[in-house]
Amino acid sequence: MSVRQSLLAILNQGPCYGYQLRAEFDRRTGSTWPLNVGQIYNTLDRLERDGLVQKADIDADGQNYVEITEAGRAEVADWLGSPVVRTMATRDELAIKLAIAVTLPGVDIARVIQVQRSATMRTLQELTRTKNATADPESSDQLAWLLVIDSLIFAAEAEARWLDHSESTLSRSRAAGLAAPLPLNTDVPKRGRPARAVQAGA
């Protein structure tokens, strides 16, 4: 989970206390995914439990510092050296919405796509304007912010392209008479967990 490893990577720079870690995470990610301090302390508790950080000094203001352990340093190196694996299990609200909508009678799916594309393009315009209003980065936290905003821009672009592609797919399917709505299945499933599928030929 990236918050855990991000905090650990920040701690690899030197001991920090909770609020300080939150501020460091925010300025390195452009405050795009703000963390509350409760999340920070919960994460630190788990990191300590796993032997990746340990309690350090308490300063004159009573701030409890936490420092990284050798195992923690190894975990940071491992994180930076490995790819982020995106799981298919993450639900994509928009894909689900279109998948359901295309099976329903009386839904103007082209309109659904159009409404979404307008919203996606507005998002893309806002992101682009924000990026353009910013001068070339002069420090590494500005550079970090630029990387984050570019990632949001490319994600919105990918969504717009997928919507265009879906529109073409639908139009081809409709022309081939395939885009008929899906009626309710009268073979009502039994309550409880579905029975395990019977193997073909069994």
Add this chain to the structure above:
Amino acid sequence: MTASDVLLQLDGVSMQYGHGETAITALAGVDLSVSRGELVAVMGASGSGKSTLLTVAGGLTPPTSGEVIVEGHWLSQLSARELATLRRRSLGFVFQDFNLIPSLTALENVSLPLELDGWSSKKAHHPARDALGIVELTDRAQHFPSDLSGGQQQRVAIARAVVGGRSLILADEPTGALDSMTGELVLRMLRSRVDAGAGGILVTHDARHAAWADRIVFLRDGRIVDESQPSTVSSLLSGLPA
């Protein structure tokens, strides 16, 4: 906004190729206006009518029906000579493949529209240098296109499109042949010309590039099916540093 702020207006513009059963409708009753300081992106699938819209807007092809009005001039009422003059003085085209003349230097390419309009080359070089300065290519003025990168060639094309105070830029996939970063630089130049008081149409199939525009128009089968404008409140980015 006053009437003089409207640089381009398309009123019920339709365009058909061919006749009878084989006729193809490229544009069907398109209404569109572009004002000073406004960049309008036109998006749509291949064959949706994007490029036809640009050639009609630029007076290169008369529409089958409807009116095109550029800076208050009804194109249908102009003679061929008047239309050519208006095109030279008011419109600048930017194409995907740059369309620079290989045997002319950057400066000569930018000067060309003014020289075709009767300016002496000495006189034309002055605004041409200014235009090259706008696209930050003053130091490349004496280079031939073959000595320039793709991004630099496209910036020369933008300089040519705006030289001598021409106010309407019509760009057809101007970033199509460029890598992502260079494309962005070219769009930044285009955007800054529009912010300085020009107007423009940007035809693109790329959503990320269309997002540089103030308005985005979607074409399907020659019709405008949707228009997007950025919302006035940036709720999405409230947390990001400005």
